[in-house]
Structure formats: C-alpha cells, structure tokens
Amino acid sequence: MTGTGNPTGLVNGGLETGSLAPWTCQTGGAVVSTPAHGGTHALLAAATASQTGQCGQTVTLAPNTSYTLSGWVQGNYSYLGVSGGATASTWTPGSSSWTKLTVPFTTGASGTVTVYLHGWYGQGSVYGDDFSIA
Template sequence: MAVAPASATVAPGGSTTATVNTAVVSGNARTAALTTGGAPAGVTATLSPTSVTAGGTSKLTVTASASAAPGTYRIDVTGAAGTLSHTASFTLTVSGPGGGTGAPVNGDFETGSLGPWTCESGGAVVSTPVHGGSHALAAAATASQTGECAQTLALSPHTKYTLSGWVQGSYGYLGVRGDATASVWGSSSGYAKQSVTFTTGSSGTVTVCLHGWYGQGTVYGDDISVTS
C-alpha cells in the first residue's frame, strides 16, 4: 500500500488530496478497511471510500483549519483485512503565516482567543453570533473608535490575493493596508460574505483589518481568509 503523492504543503485553512493505492501481495484479493491516524489538532484526514478490495484506490483528503499550528506532521493510513494490516504514511507540512501562504492564523477564531489578532478596546472572541464553528470575532465600534481588529501577514511580493470573510453588523469594513490597499464595506443584520482582491507590491507585507464605524455598534467577523 502506498500514498501518492507522499507529501504536500498547505496553508492554514487549506486542504490537499492524495490517492491511497492498494495491491494484492499474495493469494486472493481481500477487502481492507482503511483508517487514518496521527493527524494533529486542527487537521482532519478523511478517506473515501473507507474500505477497498486489494488493487483498488481510495481518496485521502487532508484539511488544515485556520488555527492549525505550522509544522510538519506524519499521517498514517492503515489498511486491515482480518489479522493482516499494512500502513503507509503521508507527510503534511502546514506553512506559517510568514511563508507567503496568505492564510491569517486563527481566521476562524476556533482557538477561543484573539491571538495573534490585536483589537482596539472591547474587541473579543465571542460564542454568538457565529458563522461557522463555535467562535467569531467582535470588533467593538463606539462613538470614539472603529473597533479595529487586525493581523499582519508576510505574503509573496507581486502576487494577486483575495481577502474573504463573513461579516455582520452596520458599516462593517474588511480590508488590507500596507503593501497593498483594498477594502469592502457592508451592512447586514446577519452574516454576509465579503470579498476583495488585491495585489502585493515589493515587500508583500499587509495588515488585514476588520472594523465598524463610529457610533454604529459592534461588527462581527468569522472565517476570514486570504488566498492566492
């Protein structure tokens, strides 16, 4: 049994696929149950189908959440038929926020804490309202502040990206500044998807921002991502 390709690199919030190949080693082809193991917190590994007849294939899908910690991990795929079993490995590298990958760390806020986002006074991770999962970001706009929450990313220079996120509230702003400037505004009583494209300059360093407007109340954001 083997996995092809045997390795891949994804950004937090990304996914990749590989093919699990099985073979008849001796005797008749038997049906093997396939399982995965070793995926770290924030990473899921699924197989489809979860059982194959020797000689068949299964699709391995590995997904890293926005909160997955950067690093290199071994994920095992085991095929078992009766008392026999074989294991093949797949190496997943979750890239860091400074590697030009573009994924904000903790963009889904499922860590339950702000870091590495920073916010003006009153900004917090909340359990309601949320778009997906169990947590979202609250940017506390008041009469004296927009409530900005931000995270700085080191992206690849001279590259086109799309910033996306789900935003709820009055005069919600989602955008970037620094080596590129782009933004989108919206007002919604429920979560609405906001997206804007931008192209980095020579440094690639941008700051992703979510905020409201003076005196307009709290704006909520969830599942914020940057993709190339």
C-alpha cells in the same frame, strides 16, 4: 484557515482557537461564541462613538502577487480590508445576517499586509468570521 505553516500567512481565520491571538483589536475587541458564522467562535470589533473598533493581523505573502481576502461579517457598516503593503477594502451597510465580503488586492515588494475588520463610529459592534486569503 488556522494553524502555522499556512501558505497564505493568515492565522486563526476562523477564531476557532478561542483566543484572539494573533489578532489585535482596539478596546473592547474580543473572540465571542455568539454569533458565529462557522464553528463556535467569531471576532468582535467594538465600534464606539470614538473608535472604529478595528481588529487586525499582519501577514506576509508572496511579493507582487494578486490575492483575494474573504470573510463573513455581520453588523452595521462592516469594513473588511488590507493595508500596509497593499490598500484595498470593501464594506456593507449591514444587516442582522451574515454577509460574505471579498477584497481583491496585490501585494507590494515586501509582501507584508495587515488584514483588518472594523465598524464605523457610533454604529455599534460588528462581527467577523471565517477569514481567508486565496
């Protein structure tokens, strides 16, 4: 989902603007054209021996409400989750093909959470695409 006015607050979920914004990443994170799950761009989280490569975006949702974050990931030890006003995550040990991950969560009183994608120390970069919150 892209654009402003998105009822779920997530902006540039498909990375199709070709820009990282409003995502922020640790060193090496970027928007890449290969591999892409849908469209022509994906998010690269650059995990190294000293960092998970986390990329995240803060979104504001309705307070005390249940949602499901979903996204497509590729790479070893790909983690997708939310932190801040809710804490939930899931991961896959990885593969060279795209895997869909879903993370159910319930917002707290503020409704604000940070959506994130990251890999694991020393396991190489991971990719994410087509993120959405429903």
